Amino acid sequence: MTKYALVTGGSRGLGRAVCLRLASEGIPVVINYQTNASAAEEVKTQIEAAGGMAELLPFNVGDEAQVEAALSTWQDTHPDDYIAYLVNNAGIRRDNLMFMMPTEDWHAVVQTSLDGFYYVTKRCLTKMMMRRHGGRIVNMTSLSGIKGMPGQANYSAAKAALIGATKALAQECAARSVTVNAVAPGFIETDMTKDLPVDELKKLVPMNRFGRPEEVAELVAFLVSDKAAYITGEVVSINGGLYT
């Protein structure tokens, strides 16, 4: 039996860094992405070049039928293995002031961050609980989900809901040695933040800089490790002191 990690949105940004970091621990990684096959392929190549194991598994986390089909096929081809480490990282931004926000942008953001978490986690949870070998779930939330950000009512709502789900699920799974935690980054240098006024925003950060994806990946690696076995239902902020 091999324990795999599944990282949603593993092709770019934080997810990419998490894939590389978990693979460096010797964990075989399933790299999920939605459309960017070349970026995902690059992550896989980089993992393999370093002696690790990686597989690609494209699907839209917000589409239950796609999640079900992809994960069923994966399980069929890995009958003795299971996803023991799940990082629900896929997410999008569609910022706008609420009174101008298209309904479609509300739903797209909630569907990716929150519905996506539900579809993927529900599918992986059964095996994680049944196997009695423990499991780790890490949900990528955000500072926006803790304090709320103007222009991000959709994103803040989805990320705050994810925190609630993290705390509830942690209590459901604790007796089976499955931990469920959330990581709440502030501003991190990725494609998601590249159109923001970085010089202005970094003045708001006590450390005067955006974080690096590798710094977030380090925290995720700790939370999935044996060392974090007694930590569950927590939201760990990583934001350079922006909000505590």
Ligand code: NAP
């Ligand atoms: P990013 O650079 O924009 O990358 C997003 C990743 O998610 C890509 O791999 C993308 O796949 C994937 N993705 C998007 N929609 C998907 C879907 N429906 N199904 C499957 N995969 C999907 O974003 P990031 O900055 O790394 O953010 C990663 C997570 O951290 C998000 O949940 C975000 O909300 C959260 N976060 C980020 C920051 C920050 O400052 N960057 C701060 C707080 C929280 P493709 O390559 O195929 O498009």
